[in-house]
Amino acid sequence: MTNAERLRIPPVAMPEQEPAERIHNVREVPLGFTREMAMTEAQRCLHCANQPCVEGCPVGVRIPEFIKAVEAGDEAAGIAIIKETNLLPAVCGRVCPQEEQCQENCTVGRSHRDVSQAVQIGKLERYLADWEREHHAAVVPKLPPATGKRVAVIGSGPAGLTVAGDLAKLGHAVTVFEALHKPGGVLAYGIPEFRLPKEIVDAEVAYLTRLGVNFQYNTVIGKSLTVDEVRHSYDAVFIGSGAGLPNFLHIPGENLLGVYSANEYLTRANLMHAYDEDSDTPILRGKSVAVLGGGNVAMDSARTALRLGAHRVMVIYRRSEQEMPARKEEYQHATQEGVEFRFLENPVEILGGTDGWVTGLTVQKMQLGEPDASGRRRPLPIAGQTSNVPADVVVVAIGNNPNPLIPAALPGLQVNQHGGIVTNEDTMETSVPGVYAGGDIVLGAATVILAMGQGRKAARAIHAYLSSRGRVSG
């Protein structure tokens, strides 16, 4: 097939649950490619010699090679290529912002001058990962002899799982300590079922268990075990303790009944299954829900509210559609499902009744001024233009700080002004020798793939560190 022919193939649309149907269930929205769809989509790849897509991938997946395997109908080869560099393809295929990474660089999209015309690398990655899971084809690689080195991983989110997998494959004995009763971190408590089915997270964890990784739940490092105890029992430590206390707007009314942080709202819904009538965890099922913020977490909260039976869900964001940090796909899904977007509105007060329950909020109309430090145009209030919006549940989704527990429990650990752990950019080593960190505990609030990228770097550095300290094979 010539490149001209390949360029003429339109992107294959992945089937999705219809919006009217899906807002009444928590099942996944995009349904996945069939084999034919995947092979057709794979034909769109030009196999560029310079591989700009690989450049855009934080973990350097050998993208053109796995796509070639899909085109040839050799799923087993394709997934093996991905897994050499990406331990969680079923997750990444679903939640990575490919349009800002591999797909942004794709020559096909560039030649159409439209990133939405790029080869759908993420969807192909998902196809292969799903194929492997559905065919029970996950192969445990032959592990090198045990090195006798022990590594403690704190937190079982994307960063921790990556470190655990990489180091287990090198023959180190890895124990993952998880504070919650289930593994996955943000994959379990944060990202909703309809975007990332939890059976996928469970399957990834089961795979790591087969690699010999030991998981200990309900164990809070710094509390259940001191950091020193962990440091004494293990040769190296990776901190991937993730997101911490949610940010609030510090406006009047944030402690009214019916005001949630997105972390709490999503944790109740996802980790605790509050959407399920059989779950004992309650959640307020608002009729009119206002979500404050414009990121992916805001989209997840808004779409969760619909599935909890809200008649009206609004996303209130102080900048315009263009500055909104949410992925386009999430924004589109939310819009299709009937989420109302109120741009250029800044909440200035949450209103409540005499009974203490939230009744709505006052928003200030904004306009965009000059770019600010983030490079986005700064929203400025338009004097005298405020209005009231009715709501019986308000979800504040404006980000969070890194988790405070470990920094509080490890004196000498250097943190920045936001409480994020300071690390060497190349090795992810912290100010404490033998202790490494990555993911949201370093980044604040970032993405799954960036956390995995840091986990990968840390694993490499930990392996080098352990190897330099005595006999280590592999």
Place this chain on the structure above:
Amino acid sequence: MNIIRTKEQLGPNVTKYVVDAPLVAAHRKPGQFVIIRVSDRGERIPLTIADADAEMGTITLIVQAVGKTTREMAMLNPGDSLHDVVGPLGKPTHIQRFGTVLCVGGGIGTAPLYPIARAMKEARNHIITVLGARTQNLLILEDEMRSVSDELYVTTDDGSRGTKGVVTDAIRTLVQSGRHIDQAVVIGPPLMMKFTSMLTKELGIPTMASLNPIMVDGTGMCGGCRVVVGGDVKFACVDGPEFDAHEVDWDTLIRRLGTYRNAEQAAAEQLDHMCRIGLHGGTPA
């Protein structure tokens, strides 16, 4: 496995459990708490730690069966397990030699107060304890508290034990009789803590209170347990659970504790129904 070793009824709906939790037992300090789940579909609820035995690897929990989860817990027997126990969470109580320490316990709040009083006693404070309850059989740990107190006073609303009245009456009497108190610790129902705190503020006695807001993760992630202290938002799970009682916005705490009242009532009624028709193992306590 968090096996229940012993179970003892302390009063109507109040049960004491000794549960396997070796890491918690080895690390807990007075003032800390655990989060438990009774079953796989259960909610996470915070429970204070009344005592622990590091050698045996057990902790003592004293639980009043009020909601669905605590009532399901009451149906468990020795040999059964709690599905999850995680902790110890929260900051330990600040223990030092203050001089005379007033320990005020209301109802089930005496359970977490006991290890604090004991530690205060070990720090060579003079301990004055005031315990209050609605009625005699809701008083718990009176003997244990007596063993770590230099003086102990009991009040009940109905006069069935000790002096008829509420804890604030007893505190006022103590101070009026000329007793000097350097520090107070109060743990009990929020309304009782509010009124005690109002009184000790008036009397100029520095006071710590242990707060019990709604929590989910308990590890500084969800923000559900936020409380207002000195005008600032604090998170009870990592900043607390103890705070300067005089700075706590009690009305906000009390209001927020009622967030799920309707859901809790519905769940309790459902549980009653299941028990009546025999679909739920055991009988409600």
